[in-house]
Amino acid sequence: MTYNSEIRRQLAQVALGNLEPDLVITHAQLVNVHTKEIEPDVSVAVKSGFIAYIGKSVPSIKDTTKVIDAHQQYLVPGLIDGHMHVESSMLSVAEFARAVLPFGTTTIFMDPHEMANVFGLEGVALMMHEAEHLPLRVFTTVPSCVPAAPGLEDSGQYLGPNEVHSALNFPRVAGLSEVMDFPGVVNGNPEVLEKIRLTYEKHQVVTGHLPTADDRIIQAYAATGIFSDHESTSREEALAKARRGITVMIREGTAWKDVHECIKIVTEDGIDPHQCLLVTDDVEPATLVQDGHLNVVVRRAIEEGVDALSAIQMATINTARYFHVEDWLGSIAPGHVADMLLMPDLLNMRPSVVFAGGEIVAENGQLIAEITAPSYPDYVKKSVHLPRAVTAQDFFVKSESCSQGEVTVRAIGVNNNSALTHVYTSTARVEEGVILPSPDNDLVYAAVLERHHGSGQIGRGFVHGFGIQRGAVASTVGHDSHNLMVMGVNPTDMAMAANALAQCGGGMVAVLDQTILALVSLPIAGLMAEESAQVMAEKLERLTEAWRRLGCTLHAPYMTFSLIALPVIPELRLSNRGLVDVMSMTLVPVEVF
Known part of the structure; x- marks a missing residue:
């Protein structure tokens, strides 16, 4: 995120009581994901889309300040999906935003490797352009394996190290997407390792894809510098990866239901929840319409025995930390972007109000934000x-x-x-x-x-x-x-x-x-x-x-x-x-x- 000195000055002045905030939420139960506690009867002041102050009262409220009484609802950070494919929803990025914002997903880290396989970096850029002005915060991870298995299949495009290097310089790129060619990784394929090196050179994150419980392969994979995976389907597999320093992205989408088994590393093995993220990977439209999005995964973790605060951490601050954006995203704290949810009940995880950048974008399950997006060109x-x-x-x-x-x-x-x-x-x-x-x-x-x-x-x-x-x-x-x-x-x-x-x-x-x-x-x-x-x-x-x-x-x-x-x-x-x-x-x- 670009540092804006004027906005930061304003935030400080609001905190000191010298400047009126744009928005104040009063009488909230603040879900503090830093300290894993609920702070009762808190007010939160917002200025220019960022949180400026948290306390029992906000003395600088003026007539121009919008005040919302939370009536003791929980105030939760906006949910962050750390691994997903928009294309799996079969929706455009704008339509996906319309679908998930009412359920409290305010940030996604999308891997557009489906589009990349058809139209390469040009297709990726089209999706990023569509996402540019949405109230949904969209980060991109650069497709790492296009095609997924060279020599065994033929895709529409090829992304080698040169293409990856170019894409890593695109705006709001967070790193390299799931490195699926795990045999190539562990056997030292020079092209795969070069893509990883280029990502490290940019101080960005390399995300993984490792569908195996073999301890030697797990350790060889991690030794190359890949420290996450979302493919675990059993408790044993997830535990083996967590013990070797791999962040376990526990997946629950439309067809892949891994929370029941994999969350046991937290509930039964006692693994630190900070080692885990909750992600959706692939969700189709009926799930979005009937059930929800990442809020469903958080609810499933709670149903399986994880305490609510730990489950929320797995879909907020843990994800922000993994992608190195925790200094401004993933929690409700001064200087952080005002992506917040008012929740009547932490067990149900259905927000009554969704804020993105300090603006109300959804209420009671209905989108109220205006969303417009460019159309795709005919050749696509x-x-x-x-x-x-x-x-x-x-x-x-x-x-x-x-x-x-x-x-x-x-x-x-x-x-x-x-x-x-x-x-x-x-x-x-x-x-x-x-x-x-x-x-x-x-x-x-x-x-x-x-x-x-x-x-x-x-x-x-x-x-x-x-x-x-x-x-x-x-x-x-x-x-x-x-x-x-x-x-x-x-x-x-x-x-x-x-x-x-x-x-x-x-x-x-x-x-x-x-x-x-x-x-x-x-x-x-x-x-x-x-x-x-x-x-x-x-x-x-x-x-x-x-x-x-x-x-x-x-x-x-x-x-x-x-x-x-x-x-x-x-x-x-x-x-x-x-x-x-x-x-x-x-x-x-x-x-x-």
Whole structure:
């Protein structure tokens, strides 16, 4: 933050009683995240968007001062999400701000690596420009792995050390985003280590991504200078990382529910809560509309046995400290930005009033701030490039061992509410050299079509665990390269689904018997739409209903589907180049010989 001498002078004069504040909140119970206590019956004075004074009374109040009686509600620092992807909400940054501000999220550290995979630094800059004048405070971490697994997949763009170096100089950049190529990190990949070095050179933070409990890998990863991770899914994994100095970002989003297990390192193992942050990672519109945002994660931590003040620290001051902005953000203290929440109840974590920069932006769950944002240019809405129309034959998986009979295949096994997959092996029939899906055994076709350069490259395989019995689904939301993903039983329906998304500029679709059951258009890079969370939630509900008609019973199935192409989370994934064994970072055949 730029130091403004005049504003600082004004703050000091308000504190001394020589200058009237702009805003005073009286009769509040102050949640002090520095001392972990509640100060009763406190008044807080605000000037020029910053907190100037905290005490029992404010003597310099004038007629021009706005006074709000808190009536003994709790005054809590604005919540800070330390790791999240706006694109996962399928909303533009402005629409995301509209959705989360009423729930008390006043700051986010966004990792725009989804947009970066499609449009590179230009796409990142467009999102940052959109965020520039929002009441939501938006920091950016520079995408570190674009593509996530070079040599195993193809994205729309490439960000090497030179691009990272340029982006680290963008305004409101906080550091390097999750370094997902953990094999490259621990094995000393020069390009990965150079990106880390450049970030350290700027005195910024390198954030991590380490989906393993292996102690040697954890220590090797930390030894390179990466001291956070948000991928822990078990108590044991989170504890192993915390003990080696890694800040554990405990995640609770729409599909990934890790608070129940990982918070046990605080409630049962007695780990200092300062070692933990609460984050959302990926949240979809229905969650934002029906439940909330980071306030839900804080509430979940409290429900699991964390005391309310520690849980609030994990979503405020702990995050600010991790990103080195605690001298002006993350707490209610003199000289800090006036991002504050009035809360009737700390257990429910639903704010009655939300202040951002000393201005009321939401009341009683309703946004009252005016939010405007620039529109995206037309070329961003034309991001699906295929060399020709897709046909049913494009999805046939050819056997390498026989033309008729049975073979054993390895398939991607998915798990409900988990980002992890497992290797699932099954027998499958072969007819005329084509390996057939077997919906009775929950074995269906999957394909990833390269959609950025029109290369025509297609990776093919099988998936187990979705329960699909008929039809097809497709999506251009396919972490992290965001190629065109298709899954189904009927190749003709699969072709129709793929072609529908190519025609509308990207999104998600479900097809049955050559009829589109539901289509969610995502014209911005095939990832986002400039529509409200409410509208998008309704469209996604229709899509979920369509998935159910096809036989799927998973929670948020399209989010789980979006991860089967991500070759940096174990164990097995599918890219446009083929089936990827994540632990060995190699391409493997579909057939088991």
